[in-house]
Amino acid sequence: MVLDRLKQIASQVTNTISPPHPLDPLSSLEIETATSLLRKEQGQLYYNAVTLLEPPKAQLLPWLSDPDHTEKPHRIADIVAITPEGKVMDGHVSLTEAKVLSWEHTPGVQPLITMEDLQIVEHVVRKDSKVIEQCRIIGIPAEDMHKVYCDPWTIGYDERFGNSVRLQQALMYYRPHPDNSQYTYPLDFCPIYDSNKQEIIHIDVPKIRRPVNQAPPNDYTVKSIQESIGYRTDIKPIDITQPEGVSFTVKGRTIEWQNWSVHVGFNYREGIVLNNITYFDKAENAVRPVFYRLSLAEMVVPYGNPERPHQRKHAFDLGEYGGGYMTNSLSLGCDCKGSIHYMDAEFVNRAGAAQVIKNAICIHEEDAGILFKHTDFRDDSVIVTRGRKLIISHIFTAANYEYCVYWIFHQDGAVQLEIKLTGILNTYAMNPGEDTKGWGTEVYPGVNAHNHQHLFCLRIDPNIDGPNNTIFQVDAAQGPGEVGSEENYYGNAFYAKKTKFTNPVEAMSDYDGSTSRTWEMCNENKLNPYSKKPVSYKLVSREVPALLPKKDSLVWKRAGFARHAVHVTKYSDGDFYPAGRHVPQTSGEPSRGLPEWIEANPTENIANTDVVLWHTFGITHFPSPEDYPVMPAEPMTLLLRPRNFFVRNPCLDVPPSYARTPAEVAAGKSGCGCGKDNVSKLV
Amino acid sequence: MVLDRLKQIASQVTNTISPPHPLDPLSSLEIETATSLLRKEQGQLYYNAVTLLEPPKAQLLPWLSDPDHTEKPHRIADIVAITPEGKVMDGHVSLTEAKVLSWEHTPGVQPLITMEDLQIVEHVVRKDSKVIEQCRIIGIPAEDMHKVYCDPWTIGYDERFGNSVRLQQALMYYRPHPDNSQYTYPLDFCPIYDSNKQEIIHIDVPKIRRPVNQAPPNDYTVKSIQESIGYRTDIKPIDITQPEGVSFTVKGRTIEWQNWSVHVGFNYREGIVLNNITYFDKAENAVRPVFYRLSLAEMVVPYGNPERPHQRKHAFDLGEYGGGYMTNSLSLGCDCKGSIHYMDAEFVNRAGAAQVIKNAICIHEEDAGILFKHTDFRDDSVIVTRGRKLIISHIFTAANYEYCVYWIFHQDGAVQLEIKLTGILNTYAMNPGEDTKGWGTEVYPGVNAHNHQHLFCLRIDPNIDGPNNTIFQVDAAQGPGEVGSEENYYGNAFYAKKTKFTNPVEAMSDYDGSTSRTWEMCNENKLNPYSKKPVSYKLVSREVPALLPKKDSLVWKRAGFARHAVHVTKYSDGDFYPAGRHVPQTSGEPSRGLPEWIEANPTENIANTDVVLWHTFGITHFPSPEDYPVMPAEPMTLLLRPRNFFVRNPCLDVPPSYARTPAEVAAGKSGCGCGKDNVSKLV
DSSP states (O other), X not given: OHHHXXXXXXXXXXXXXXXXXXXXXXXXXXXXXXXXXXXXXHOOOEEEXXXXXXXXXXXXXXXXXXXXXXXXXXXXXXXXXXXXXXXXXXXXXXXXXXXXXXXXXXXXXXXXXXXXXXXXXXXXXXXXXXXXXXXXXXXXXXXXXXXXXXXXXXXXXXXXXXTTSOEEEEEEEEOSSTTSOGGGSBOSOEEEEETXXXXXXXXXXXXXXXXXXXXXXXXXXXXXXXXXXXXXXXXXXXXXXXXXXXXXXXXXXXXXXXXXXXXXEEETTTEEEEEXXXXXXXXXXXXXXXXXXXXXXXXXXXXXOOSTTGGGOEEOIIIIIOTTTTXXXXXXXXXXXXXXXXXXXXXXXTTSOEEEEXXXXXXXXXXXXXXXXXXXXXXXXXXXXXXXXXXXXXXXXXXXXXXXXXXXXXXXXXXXXXXXXXXXXXXXXXXXXXXXXXXXXXXXXXXXXXXXXXXXXEEEEEOTTSSEEEEEEEEEEEOSSOTTSSTTTTSOOEEEEEEEOOSTTTTOBOXXXXXXXXXXXXXXXXEOTTTOSEEEEEEEEOOOOOOOSOTTSHHHHHOGGGXXXXXXXXXXXXXXXXXXXXXXXXXXXXXXXXXXXXXXXXXXXXXXXXXXXXXXXXEEEOOOGGGOSSEEEEXXXXXXXXXXXXXXXXXXXXXXXXXXXXXHHHTTOOOEEOSSOSXXXXX | OHHHHHHHHHHHHHHHHSOOOTTSOOOHHHHHHHHHHXXXXXXXXEEEEEEEOOOOHHHHXXXXXXXXXXXXXXXXXXXXXXXXXXXXXXXXXXXXXXXXXXXXXXXXXXXXXXXXXXXXXXXXXXXXXXXXXXXXXXXXXXXXXXXXXXXXXXXXXXXXXXXXXOEEEEEEEEOSSTTSOGGGSBOSOEEEEETTTTEXXXXXXXXXXXOOOOSOOOOOSHHHHHHTTOOOOOOOOOEEEOTTOOSOEEETTEEEETTEEEEEEEETTTEEEEEEXXXXXXXXXXXXXXXXXXXXXXXXXXXXXXXXXXXXXEEOIIIIIOTTXXXXXXXXXXXXXXXXXXXXXEEEOTTSOEEEEEEEEEEEEEEEEEEEEEEOTXXXXXXXXXEXXXXXXXXXXETTEEEEEEEEEETTSOEEEEEEEEEXXXXXXXXXXXXXXXXEEEEETTEEEEOEEEEEEEEXXXXXXXXXXXXXXXXXXXXXXXXXXXXTTTSOOEEEEEEEOOSTTTTOBOOOGGGTOEEEEEEEEEEOTTTOSEEEEEEEEOOOOOOOSOXXXXXXXXXXXXXXXXXXXXXXXXXXXXXXXXXXXXXXXXXXXXXXXXXXXXXXXXXXXXXXXXXXXXXXXXXXXXGOSSEEEEEEEEEEEEESSSSSOTTTTSOOSEEEOHHHHHTTOOOEEOSSOSSTTTO
16 A cells, blocks of 8 residues: 555656646646636636646647657646626636636526535525425424535426526435434425525425424444444455556556556546547557547436426436536545555636545456356366456445446456446435325335436547447347248348448437347448458447436436437537536527537438447436445446457467366376466466 | 365265255265166166256245254155167156156157267267268368367257257367367368267268368467467456455355355256245344245357258257256366355266266355445545455356356345356358358358357246245336326326236246336235335346247247246246257257246236246357457346345445444544455454
8 A cells, every 4th residue: 555655646746747648637736727817817706617628639639649749739728617796607728828718608507516516505504594494394493403404406407497597406304313314304395596696595395295204213324233233243354465566557647457558537527538548459569549538428317206396306417516526535435455546636616726536536456257268078178367357436426326437448358337326315205105106115114215217428439440430230130031931941040230320310229128239339441351340349238228208308308318329429529518518407498419419410421430429328226125225336337349359359368377288188287377366377 | 275175075074974955966876876776677778867856845845944843855866868779768766765766768859968978979070981071072181080070069950850869960170289279170061970879870061162271270278379479477466365264154055145045056957056045134033035946947059140050050058968067177277266165066977877077166255346335425424335245156168168157146135147158159161252141250261150149048936035926027117198297297207117927928028128127026925114015026137139030940949938038937846947858859849848838828827826937138149350269258147136125225234344424524533444344343
């Protein structure tokens, strides 16, 4: 751990002196340079975001391929701020030239809700007389207002209030004791909070009142477990150690590991952003580009209870709060094992100062079980090779829920995205005997957890041996010819049916589990020398529910990206956010982001050009009592797998744990490799 | 390791003295007792299988619930043998009473092909003059016949030969050197082998001939890697150790771990069989039954090339060869890390003697990452708890392919089945420039790997708080009412639509990815006290391709179980094999196993009674060069998750890695737990 820490400090020092990679997030120094420049010109501002404006691809690609002989793109800060009068401002500040490049008022939008915006609300609701009155009605006396809590959410969109005023809705809770889980005591009313005035402007009160829950606490604190069921005492330790350190190298924010190279970016919104992902292919003796950029670009969590005001519960956790802003400092909870390399995250605060989340990103390796194995049944000659994976992860807390995001690199050329959902269900009050009507589940007496979906939008900017790529939909299909016909006598013919997407409208495609549908990102200009098929990476994703809110519904309009499993657009600098740049309080008329871009140019060519694939995946969650009071992590995963990209299995050169050939068996010779690890004896 | 070995020896000794559990596989002693009894009565026999006849459930359930006061069911051997005249005999021998209970000729069937049956073929083909002639034609001189190899497969079904003669088809290969991968040198003809006569009775020769491949070898041996690309030298060791040993206990073949109890059976056919799976629920202070029996009961691997004789490639790897018989001895290749408990497998050989596969089953624990986590955004109070899993696994080699089967138990009550596919693609010859016609991929010059599916049939005998269970299909569905209607004004209503299966015909159901379809195994007689929903386990399986061979095709007829993702039948003793008891050379007319049982009683009640759920899942594989010459493991997984089974998260009592409450944060107190492991400091 000390060595890791020293390494980390050293890398930070290096970062400070040497000029940063054009895709490095803004440093604290850069953030404060930007805000001080603006302060001089614009006076006081409430900062919402100060983040890297990623350089145009046309500028960056030449630099990436030859950094020593190419002018480095300028460092530019992309800024969102609110004036003291409540005007939303968007602007760019050049850090290289130390000047404000643009500064404009954007009317009719609301930028995301920051953690600071959220933190204030609870203090306001506790003092608001209308809230105090509502609390009294359901059984909380005024002197207990310090026991009242709220999870402030963006308002989504409420047609009564539109988007000219910056609003939040306060989901209300009660805690008998500060350490009790508030989610057992949801309150039945919902105050609306004006972020600019910092006051409650309205309260949504249901027709049927629900007095505060009288059930005993349902807690997961150490004290509550010790005093009730007690802790398990039969778990013996598993020690995972890396006595020789990690197998990856870190240069700035570029990680090199097992032929992979990846630049690890991070921003307030998407959290981890992986750039310039390449694989060194020994067979070609070349560094081959795979992805220009990978990120979780957006998500939406629609809840399925149609009763007002629950329709407002459909958080866009990235676009409305920021997956980066909500990131956990992993120094506050030990989340990984082995030798960990951490990276911090630097953001602006409301006042314009930089602030740091320590250990925001975790980079570590894990054993990955069998990488490949084969035994010859004739003689038990065998090869067995263990795999290893590299995991770049962060965890963010969106009020009640936690999202653990793991970007996983494999030795066989696959990239995996795994997300674990944990944390706490959003809950609402219910009276004894009240019918959930199927919109939720009583997970504990008086606690109604509503049905919901978690729909994530993965933004894939492929760079499969270059930027000109084509997306194909691939379905497993029966061959032509009926049973008994000459061409298909035994009826067993089947093949991969490939549908080429030539424009964004064609490319709006849904998932089909029965055909094992996948999508291939191909470079049609380069064929695999053996298979004669284009080099490609395949998106293999199996957790792809349909968006359940109906066509033309509020969520359908606001979350255009979630209408289909896949959208494809022509690459355009700055098209990062599939539900739009400013998401809170959008009405969905028009639908921002993807629908807007596609409508603008529905027949634009997307074949053999620079394209972006947007993939919506996730789960539908019908809660049950075992998800409460804190949810066991529910995993979901998808893979990006090389197909026809390599001429052979690219990990044959990983030292085997054990290998013995037929000739060795015949000669009575022992095999090579070792019993415990795949490194020591062989090399 | 020494300690483990000693423990293992001790457990074996215990096993020998104390009477075995009624579900323990037959011991070597029992196997040889059965065959010696039969030898006395029947003379010489060629044994195909001598395995435990599992006791009738009505007999076993009382014993399981009160073994001390219930008569133990008799030990009975279930036997398949072939007489020297080639007659197939089925019989039962009571080991308890030392007598033959039944002994009958079963006409018109062929029992599975054993490893011994397979081993002989290669020696026969090398000496067969017709094979030598075919080899000569495609460029292999007679003096090189020792370089000719074959993977003998069951013939599937070939209408020219029917099922009265016991046949195999010999998929032919060539090795320039014994250590070269033969799959780079597939031969274009296919001899048919008579197992009883031990001779070649026919050769299928294609119209277009394909001389033996002239491409250089494509190998994965240590020598070939060292002499070409060289091994990676940058993988540092990850040491996984369990200094205090494992967290499970083994009593006979019953494993107890983290509230789970499971009996680990094993047979020649299904491999691992898990019986009497229970969970000790602290909240109820009771051992709760979950599953009576779990196993992989069958599988089929149809290939998609319609050209004769490739339609014959649709191996039923369990029913035609036996997943147990093909199991790897894990002492011949180190496949797991940490402290391992192994179990051996004991089988009969052809002559009637017992033989042992050492270390056939691996039982070990692994770290499972975050089990649950929540951070309060107000004050960074946090809990983070690491998970652990128990893995019971075996690996079997079906000629070219390997199947790694992992039964995984989780602390949150979930049971996971993970299968990794690795090994080598089945390959066929192709001429330079020949068109694969989309039925395969040229993965290396001259090597055509055909499209195929791996379809597994998971047999689930649920016992959710008792044997009387009901299966529901669950689909995520939009609520009624159009957008703008009073009942669904915002169009966001959605719910879990449950369809109850009351008879086996209704229960034949397919997968629907768009509704996130799952199936729930419920006990309608017991409601969760909070949610008022029946206690249940949910089958969550997302790799569920449709069977691609057409309706009424050969494979469709033979593999009736693969026509639907789910079948449900009423429990009946002995209904174990969904494609029938004797699978090789079945014509599919009639379809054996599931279709037969369902047709016999299509409207039988399956609600609130003892039922079996049969689930077919798998993958469709369109090969690519990176799968060759040995495939990086391709994982696939499914989950059995408790829903409304527990009253709360059942793993809250796993000691956290770190926990700090709001009151502790407010008081400036540190949290508890420790930085590295979830055991030491807390308890």
